[in-house]
Amino acid sequence: MDSVELCEFLAAFEHAIGRVEETGERVSVTDGGEPMSALLPAAELAELEHFAQRVHGGPRPRPRVIRERPVGPEQRGPYIRYVHADGVRMTFARDRVVVAELRSVDELDWLEDNARTGRQGHMDPKQAAAFEEFLARQPPVGDGIAWIADSWREQEPFTVLEFIKGPSPEEVALAYGADAQDITDGLLLHQVRERDAREGGDDLLRVLVFGEAAGWTWLGYHDFDDAFSRFLDPPPPDQITLTATMAKAIYDFSYSKDGVYQNPFPIEDNAETQRDMYELIWYTPGETPFAPNAPLAFLNPHIRRAEEKTDWADGIPLFFAGLERAFGLSLPRDAIASGQVRCARPTRR
Template sequence: MDNVELSEVISDFAGLVGRVEETGERVCVVDGGEPTSVLLPAAELAELEHFAQRAHGGGHRPRSRSGLGQPFGPDPQGPYVRFVHVDGGRMTFVRDRTVVAELRSVAELEWLEDRARTARQGYMPPKQAAAFEEFLARQGPVGDGVAWIAGSWQNQEPFTELVFIKGRAAEDVALAYGADAQDIADGLLLHQVEERDAREGTDDLSRVLVFGEENGWTWLGYHDFDHAFSRSLDPPPEQQITLNATMAKAIYDFSYLEDGVYQNPFPIEDGAEDRRDMYELIWYTPGEAPFAPEAPLSFLNLHLRIAEKAGNWTDNIALFFEGLERAFGLALPRDAITSGNVRCARPAARR
C-alpha cells in the first residue's frame, strides 16, 4: 500500500481516486509521515462491513475528525463527486452514480478489519453451514445443561436469579457478592440450611447464595427478594450471563455482558451506544430469529435454531436455555442442586 501526503491528496483527489479505482489497491494518506486515513475501493469496504457487523463485542466504532473540512452537498472532483460525512473525516466518492472509493480513518479501518477477521473465522458457505448445523443438532448438551431448570425457575424455584461468570473462581465470586466468608470456609451445603430451618424454625433457605463451577463457568443461584447480594463485580468478568425470574409480573429477562459491556439485544445506531434494552424471554418465538443480524446478540440465532431442530424441549424458555447451553457451554449440576448437596452461603451482612 502506497503512502501519499495529505497536501497532495487535497490538491488532487480525482487523481488519487482514479488510481484506486483502476488498480483496486488501497492508498494510505499520511500527514507529516504519520498515517491518518486510507482510501480504499468501495467493494472492499462493503465486504469488511458485511463481516464486521456479524461479529459481537469489540467496543464502539472509532470516529475521527480529520480537519479536512465539511463541504455541504455534492463536491465535484474531476469525473467524481465527493460526499463528506458529518464527522469530516469519512468520505465517499461516486462516478456516474456508482460508489467507487471510500476514505476511512486508520483507526476505524483497523477496527473493521479486526471484527471482520473474527466473523470470517466462523464463516461457512451455505451448504457447509447447513451440514454443520445438522451435526450440532445431534449433539447433546454439556453435562446436565441448564434447560432442565427452566420450568422450576419460571416458578422462582429454586432461584429467581441465575448468574454465570467466566474467568473468576466460584469462592472469589461468592465473596465479592457479599456471601459470608465463614460459611464458605466451612463448606456449608444447601441441605444443611434446609434441615436447620426445619429444626430451628428459621428461614435461611430463601436467603442463601448457592454457587459452584461447571464447564469453565462459575454459576450462582439466589433469590433477590431483599437485595442482600451484589449484582456486579469489580473489575467486571470476561463474560457474564444473568437470568432473572419475576413471576408476579411475568417478567423473565436475559442479559449478557462482555468485559462489563452490555450486549444490547437490539441494533445500536450511531450516537446511541449507551442504550440498554432488556430482552424478555417471553418475546422468543421458536422458528423466528429473535435478534436482528446487526444486533450484538445475533450470534445466538444459530444456536437457538439448532436447539429447535434437536426437539429436546417444547417449552419456549427451556428452548432458549438450551440455546444458551449450545452457545456458551452452560451447565448446572442437576443431582447436586435437587438433593441439596451443593455449596452455599448466607449474606455476610445478615449473620
C-alpha cells in the same frame, strides 16, 4: 533467509532493503556471525503488532545496548533510513512509504509469541459464521441448563441464575457479600434446608448457592432484599444473568462481555445506546429472536439448533437450550435437587 553482517548493512543498507522489497522475505542481520536483528517487510511487522497487542505477554524486550543515533535521516539510493531513539530499531521508507523495519531478535521473538496467541481468537466473518454453526450442532455439556427452566420460571429453586467466566466460585461469592465463614466451613444447601425445617427459619430464601461447571462459575439465589452486591471488579470476561419475576411475568436475560452490556437490539448511528433488557417471553420458537446486526445475533443459530434437535417445546426451555449450545453452560441437576451444593448466607451486618 538471507543474511548480512551488521557492518555491511550499515554501510550499504539499500541492498538489503531492495532484497526485502523484491522477495517479501526477511533478511537476517548478524554480528560476528550471530543473529542480532532482522529486517522485515513493514506489512509483516504491522500484522505482528496488530495480533500481539491482543494479549498481555509481559514487557516488550528492549535493546540492551543503546547505539549512537545519526544526526538526521540518511538516504541511500531510493531509500531513507530513520533510526529510533535506542539506535537499534530502524524504519526504512521509499517515496514517503514505509517498506521495511529493523527489529532485534529478542523483540521479534516476543512479537511472534504474542501474535501467535492473539491469532488464536481471530476469525474472518466467514470463518466465524462457520464456527458458530459448528458449535450450534454440539450437544450440551453435562446436564445443561434447560432442565431447570420450568421451575426457575416459578422461582424455584432460584429467582436469579448467573454464569460468570474467570473468577472462582469462592472469589465470586466473597465479592457478592457472602459470609466468609460459611464459605470456609463448606456449608451445603441441604444443611440449610434441614435447619429451616427444624427451626422454622427462612435462610433457604437468603442463601447464595454457588459452584463450578463446564468452566463457568454458576450462582443461584433469590436476593429478594438485595442482600448480595452482584458487583465484580474487574468485570469478568463473560457474565450471563437470568432473572425471574413471577408476580410481574417478567423473565429477562442479559449478557455482558468484559463489563460491556451486549444490547439485544441493533444500535443506530448517532442514536443513544439502548439499554433495554431482553425478556424471554418475546422469543417465539421458529422465529429468529435477534436481528442479524444486533450484538446478540450470534445466538440465533444456537437457538435454531435447539429447536431442531431437542424435545423442548416451550419457549423458555428452548431459549435455555440455545444458551447451552452457545456458551457450554451446565448446572448439576442431581446435586441441586439433593442439596449437595455449596452455599453461603449474606455477611452478617
